[in-house]
Amino acid sequence: MFELQEVLAQAAIAFQPWMIFVCLIGVTLGILWGAMPGLSTTMAMALLIGLSVGMSQHVAIMFMLGVYTGSVFGGAISAVLINIPGTPDAVPTMIEGHALAKRGEGGLALGTAIMGSFMGNWIGIILLIAFIPAILFLALQFRSWEMFLLSMWGIAICGSMSAGDMPIKGWISGWIGLLISFVGLDAIHGVPRFTFGVRILEDGISYIPLLIGLFGLTEILKVLPQYSPPGIPSEVGKVVPPLKKLIGYTRTAVRSGIVGTIIGAIPGAGANVASFLSYDIGRRRAKPEERKKWGKGSYEAIVSAEVANNANVGGSMLPTLTLGIPGNAAAAAILAALEMKNVVVGPTIQTENPGIIFFIYIGLIIANFLMYFMAIALIKPCVKLFSLPRTLLMPLIIPICVMGAFAVSLNYFDVYLMFIAGIAGYILHRFGFPLAPMVLAVILGPLADENLRRALLVFEDRSFWWIISERPIGTILIVIVLYTFYDGIFRRGKTA
């Protein structure tokens, strides 16, 4: 009864016309941003945090959820129409959708992608709502030792998932992020760590400028110097989301939705992994006559990829809200926005921020409906946008990076930090190191550090066997962490 009242109270806030308008702006910006080749979801999220600084708590959350939902879909538009994926997770959609566009079925391919995205978001939201209570209950049993292990697993699995067949590079990136997170006054004794006598470093390194530098400036440095001609859009035709046709793909959609949500819930595994994996599973499980169409223009393949990468949104929110561990780099931006608005994420989210989880559910549902309608409405303007060269668009993002980094704490030091992070990100990229584990580690580092030291103090007079036998959740987590390293070193490492 209490919960129903809370849901209704949050719905009353979320359905205010101003809130819906802000969400609409977020969805529109997200779709346009995602549709632009080279501008990723994470980049959109990282840069638009700056814009949410001046907003109230609920407005900022609504805006960021809109951007997230919109930008994940946006990648499909350029993938189908100009054969360049707007976001990396749209590559499978590009392979299938552009083949269909060349046959004059671009509109239908985009309609399938829109409907697939809509269904994917629904599956993600339903699974998010279903699993949050169970995970929150489990998370409340976690003490310092378990929180430390969970943080370390988050960084380790993120490293494994984001570095392909070289997990060690992902781990190195994460461990460097940990070192960065230690900069500043130590939380227990107030000792300055790694500050080299520089007073401003005593406040620590904020991860928002780091996020903007690594995913904004680095992207500009990667893309702008490559002279690439603008894409030539294919004929769109009539865009009618083919509901009847999609009913035939219900099984594929449900399977892809579950895959996308589970992948989203694993730290570091983003929409990219979800769409690739779901596409691969879909190809293996397709009927023989349908399988022949894969790679040459298959609607079922589009459903597989689009449902999965959109279900990933709901999935990534699961560890973000319940454990404070972002499901991927874009969710890290959501986490940053929530923390900036004094929302305490983690096991105590419901007690410290009553109702906020319900607001997020409702926000995701509103954003999904808006995404559906805006996707149809924005396809034609997007075609115009594609004829603009990247050399025109990319320079315009530079001042947004600077403004975003500065806006967070109105401290120009953050702009210098953003610049250094951008250059470092570019160098790391050139050496083949993924960037997502670093951001995750900077977020989780303080949590890991404080909890390890608390746990060590508790364990001071205890034997190793006591720790193993008396803290079963911790023991399970130790096994999971060790398995993650084992899998990375001995299994995935051998695939090269």
Added chain:
Amino acid sequence: MAEGQKSRIEADIESLEKGVFTGEEGGDERSTPRKDFIASVAVAVLGIFAMILSVRLGNPESIFTAPGVLPFITGASLVVMGAGLFLKTKRRYGMDEMLAGDSLRTVRNYLSDPEARRTLMLMLVIFAYVMILGQTDLDWRFKTAVYTFRFSGFELISIPFIFFILRFFWRSTLLNCFLVATGIVVFLAVVFRDGFQILLPGAG
């Protein structure tokens, strides 16, 4: 680029065809044995440096709550990972390939690549933009009956820099570059400052 690497999209398509995911960030598409060798040494040195700094942090109370505990473990892990990367690269490509090439020639090759030169130039321009904007403190206001027009250090510095970058990369006419740079900077300033009440850098 000089190494003749595949593009990100090509690598993604290839990984899809093989049913193997190459990585969220495009993985090691731009890596070479030599780069991995350099990275392994740099990582190990960073790890040792972190360990030394951690030990120097001291031990205010118990060893268990010492501020350097996790930083030391992290540094030590980085040394192990650096060694791991070295061994993995050696096993995959062999010692000769890892050490092959002349560092000076590699730098020269890199600098002779037009894309690399453009990247370096872009870095320098953005560096100059960030530094100059950081030193600027200006906020002019022109009050009218309906609206207060403002012109701050942000617009003053951003417009010429964006104009320059557009002129260099977009290669459109001077007027087009000027109009786009002015339009977008003023638009952003109005949205952030008037729309969202956010203070701009360089605006005092």
